[in-house]
Amino acid sequence: MIELRHAGKKFRQGTRQIQALRDVTLVIKKGEFLSIMGPSGSGKSTLLNLMGGLDQPTEGEVFLDGRPLHGITDNEVTLLRRRHIGYVFQFFNLLPLLTAAENVGLPLLLDGLPFSQVKPRACALLRQVGLAERTEHRPDQLSGGEMQRVAIARALIANPAVLLADEPTGNLDSHTSEEIFLLLKSLNNQGQTIVMVTHDPKAAAYGSRIVTLKDGAPAQDISIGEH
Amino acid sequence: MIELRHAGKKFRQGTRQIQALRDVTLVIKKGEFLSIMGPSGSGKSTLLNLMGGLDQPTEGEVFLDGRPLHGITDNEVTLLRRRHIGYVFQFFNLLPLLTAAENVGLPLLLDGLPFSQVKPRACALLRQVGLAERTEHRPDQLSGGEMQRVAIARALIANPAVLLADEPTGNLDSHTSEEIFLLLKSLNNQGQTIVMVTHDPKAAAYGSRIVTLKDGAPAQDISIGEH
């Protein structure tokens, strides 16, 4: 489903080079629920961005369903991404002038569906993440954890083949987090492939596998029982 | 030090009213280390904003060192705030065109000190939060947890009487979080008053008292041993 071969990412900073990711070789099978953990700055968001085609590797290769994500045009990446990937950004990236329902519905609106057809599905997803009462709020009228849940609902609305989630519960209390993990677990049971970056060991326990990064490279790769 | 008397906050949303905070009466003594916990949307950020004069109550009163924060002009609030309060926002609010060191030094620069005098102190604080190697990076060249730590350092640079921190470790792994809590604990031991919103029970254990909000009102107020 997603494959990286000796993928790396260098950033230039002034006169220095920062090797954010180094030599990552990783295969994520269809239906897997992978958690990526590791210290702050260890390369987790960078890795997720490469998987989602949001950034290009500076070394090595990245494939989505056998098709290369590296070295293709922006337009090609955008099309692949919209059809296949739901992305929850570490800082949500909601559009400030749209309501929660409009933000959630955006991927389908961009695909040409009318809002009258999209809104019921957007509201159903918002209900699933506990925000039935907040559908008409704009981002500046929402709490941090409410914005985060809007972003999660938005990532799910187009039934993407892969869900990539960067710290989806960083702003949520343990009770609300648990509701989100149960939702993700049930989606995974129905076949949804999920890659989740998290700092929360309890979160990682919901998945089937944990990869831990250290200084830009995988240091540990553990499969969790019960298959 | 900080006192709220029957303080409340209503938001208008379309035709509805949202009572984000209701009837909060609370005293925070000098030198206290208070944690505020509660579910997503329970009013924690709203409460912290009232304490820091970033928002005005719609009912009741808020005092900082005996002086009212409610019902005074914006200029008066800004002056009080700059002299007395260090604020870590839930979403950092760093200036994108400034480096980490410049962002940290900003409160002192705004007070008229030259950067040549400010920079050594800013870099020392960045070292304390583990970012000695990131002083010249701009926010878009930093990871989520690195941006969060820059915001923490910025809140501390002017030696404020009160530190108000909204989820200061939401984007940090447990090891880095622990380093931040030990830093806050040692500042508190030296007399720093701290009010911290957190979802992390381990975090709350570093303080001397935990107030838990539920639907906009304090539901529990527990003092933790060892004084």
Ligand SMILES: Nc1ncnc2c1ncn2[C@@H]1O[C@H](COP(=O)(O)OP(=O)(O)OP(=O)(O)O)[C@@H](O)[C@H]1O
């Ligand atoms: N400008 C606004 N207009 C309408 N409702 C608002 C506004 N700002 C906040 N709210 C609502 O007030 C409630 C409290 O918000 P607040 O940001 O204080 O919650 P919180 O406890 O910090 O949540 P979180 O843990 O998710 O950050 C939320 O339900 C939110 O939807």
Ligand SMILES: Nc1ncnc2c1ncn2[C@@H]1O[C@H](COP(=O)(O)OP(=O)(O)OP(=O)(O)O)[C@@H](O)[C@H]1O
């Ligand atoms: N554009 C950039 N220029 C220079 N360095 C960068 C850039 N973007 C990221 N970095 C650096 O690359 C490293 C990895 O960043 P990344 O965002 O992947 O970390 P992370 O594991 O997601 O951290 P966190 O848990 O704090 O979110 C960080 O040390 C960061 O400073």
Ligand SMILES: [Mg+2]
């Ligand atoms: Mg990150």
Ligand SMILES: [Mg+2]
């Ligand atoms: Mg909040």
